[in-house]
Amino acid sequence: MLDADHFKTVNDRFGHAAGDKVLVGLAAVIKRVCGGCGLIGRYGGEEFCIAIDGFDEQAVQSLAERLRQAVSDTRWLPNGEAVTVSIGIASLDAQCAVADLVKRADSALYTAKATGRDRFVTWQDVELLNGVPEQIRSAIRDRKLYCEFQPKVEIGSQQVVGFEALVRWRSDRDHNHPTEEFIRQAVELGLINEVTHFVLATVIESIVRLDAVFGSSTKVSTNVAAKLANDMNFMTSFSRALRNSGIAHRIIVEMTEESFIKKGGFQAQIIPLLHELGVQVSIDDFGTGYSSLSVLADMMADEIKVDRSLISRIHERPRNQSILRAINSLGRSLNMNIVAEGVETFEELAYLRASTTIRQVQGFYFARPFHPDSIDSVRHLFPVRHQASMATSPRPIFVRN
Secondary structure (H helix, E strand, O other), X not given: OEEEOOHHHHHHHHOHHHHHHHHHHHHHHHHHHHOXXXXXXXXXXXXXXEEEXXXXXXXHHHHHHHHHHHHHOOEOOOOOOEOOEEEEEOOOOOOOOHHHHHHHHHHHHHHHHHOOOOOEEEHHHHXXXXXXXXXXXXXXXXXXXXXEEEEEEEOOOOOEEEEEEEEEEEOOOOOEOOHHHHHHHHHHOOOHHHHHHHHHHHHHHHHHHXXXXXXXXXXXEEEOOHHHHOOHHHHHHHHHHHHHHOOHHHEEEEEEHHHHHOOOOHHHHHHHHHHHOOOEEEEEEEOOOOOOHHHHOOOOOOEEEEOHHHHOOHHHOHHHXXXXXXXXXXXXXXXXXXXXXXXXXXXXXXXXXXXXXXXXXXXXXXXXXXXXXHOHHHHOOOOOOOOHHHOOOOOOOOOOO
């Protein structure tokens, strides 16, 4: 099953003649991509049905992706905007009567629309996703979501200068759901806004305990998904929560490169709003996405977090060293703070200290993320932060075994 996304909006904005042109164009693209594969028909409205025989699951999904991309690449609207489609896939099996096949495909189509549109979803995906939205909401309500904090460390003094808040989901069996998978599901199901607000609230709640050990000059980073970065409604409510927290000047908002690359009001409207509150903006996982050094110059960020993939074994990878030097040089010229993520070995740290001007790092070499209840277990890993009255005292030499 295939359905044109936001088709009513097309009719309302451009008129029914434009809508008819889209339908004719869709039929032509479907025939071009799927012609000869099976039976193609208009099911109703802006919905089409394609019946295919003799294809395995992987081949059907590959065909669906080619079809989705072919539609997205074609322009029918007067202003040149793309039309996208959502696709639902179901297969006839021993447990599925012919009469139920369309129902399953339609349910998959509905899920594709509910999780962001411009994608395909299989009936198997629907079965896996059933119940997950309520599970995530229950996890927030029952405090099964929680945050751990990973220290950000200044290389020279080896003192903690900040933290990154990392959300976790503890299941009923007292083990954690894989974080990346949980976040991906939250994004796809439209629940990431609730999770993001939960993390910010936890940061605000935890900062007093962090201050008691590490001092009140540290900053705390919280992540905002790229999908939310250009969502003006969400970012407005998020900014309001920051303003009301009273600690906005101590918050760093981390966003991936995709947030900066996407067309929208993020750089023109959102970043100035955050800066007005005293919030800093960080480019997270830099080096893994869309970035090039020329693009970096256009990003209105205060900090770059270089991804672990570039830092891993940096001391023995000349190509990565060259890339890191270029990022380091351009970042400094743009007055951006540079942080190396995922530092796990002494050799990596020694290279950063000797061969770059990067002075802030984060990684298992110093400490794993910790829960505020376990703050005493990491207290001894770092030198005591000196108060102003002790500034003239000799600084202790801190040696890590």
